Each structure stands twice: as structure tokens, then as C-alpha cells.
Amino acid sequence: AQSVAQPEDQVNVAEGNPLTVKCTYSVSGNPYLFWYVQYPNRGLQFLLKYITGDNLVKGSYGFEAEFNKSQTSFHLKKPSALVSDSALYFCAVRDMGDYKLSFGAGTTVTVRA
């Protein structure tokens, strides 16, 4: 079985400050990890993924995420947040060889000007 936990329902930061959205996962095998963003009344947009290799992955719009196997975490980060980063963020995990992608409950990010 696979699952994802996003411990924070909401994250609030000031523009220009660092942004971190937390994610922990559970899989039986090797994880494929993903971050998606959803703007109001829109579909989910892919931000970045970890499959293998370097633990720090870089993605769209200046986002990056760090894979930590010992802590089973995959936190999303942005060094300097923008008001336009305000959205709903989802972490997702898929076990290698599995078709099913499981999502966390989502974290609403609000960046204030």
C-alpha cells in the first residue's frame, strides 16, 4: 500500500520569503514522487518529480524538492515566494512498477504581498 501525508492544511508566507511545503510518504518499494499545483477552477499542473539520482530536484517556476529516504520525506521549496505562487499544492507517490498515483490531502499556500 502507498500513502502520502501533507501535515499542513495551510502555509502562509510573505512575498520574498522562503516557502516550504511538507510531504512524507509510505510505499513498499522504491518511490516515484511528484509535486503538482492546482489553481482555482483549474486542473493539476506538474511541477517536478523524483525518480532516482540526485536527491535535490528542480522543477518549474523556481520550485525544488529534496528527497530524504531516511525520513521518507519529499518537501517542496522555493527560495523566494511570489504572490502568484498562492495555490493548492499536492504531493503524490507511486510505487515503482505500479500504475496507481496516490495524492496527499493538499496544502493551500497563501503568499501575502
Next chain:
Amino acid sequence: DTAVSQTPKYLVTQMGNDKSIKCEQNLGHDTMYWYKQDSKKFLKIMFSYNNKELIINETVPNRFSPKSPDKAHLNLHINSLELGDSAVYFCASRGTGTGELFFGEGSRLTVL
């Protein structure tokens, strides 16, 4: 060109009716999905097809029936609609290997 397109975008109907949502992808992907997003924004997988073969069928009421006429299309038919079926339904597709899912814009179903 929209990669994953769903129709209709909005659907308002009465309890007990039957409705369908259509999905098409032009990415050449082999695998397609239906997800349900409830009012709390929680995403739950419903079905997945790979090359027209059903590979994921979560615990969904059998009033929901997916159909994949070819690998570019995955439709969702819902019989005897209930109030609890109100949600946003997302279609997605994925290529082979480690690829991410590409999502459609969603179909918002409201059952009155």
C-alpha cells in the same frame, strides 16, 4: 492544442439521471485515469486503463462505468446519479515508464 480535454466542463443534473463525461488525450499516452475531487479537494483515484484494458478499479459504486474505445479516449458514464456524486472529475494520462500524469481541466458535476 489541449493535451487532455474533457467535456463537458460543467454538468448540472437531477438525482436519478444518467450522465457521461468524455475525455480525450492527444499525447500518444497508453494509460488514462479518472480521479474524483471532492468538496474538500481530496483526490481519489477511480479507474485506470492501459491500452484499453482496465487495470485499476477502486471501490467505486457500480453505477460508475468507464469505457475506453481506444487508447486516446476514456469516458465515464454514471447511472442513477446521487447527491454524493457531486464533485469535480479529472481525467489524466501518462506515458510509459516514470512519466508524470497530465490532467484535464476537470468536469464539475452538480447533482440537485
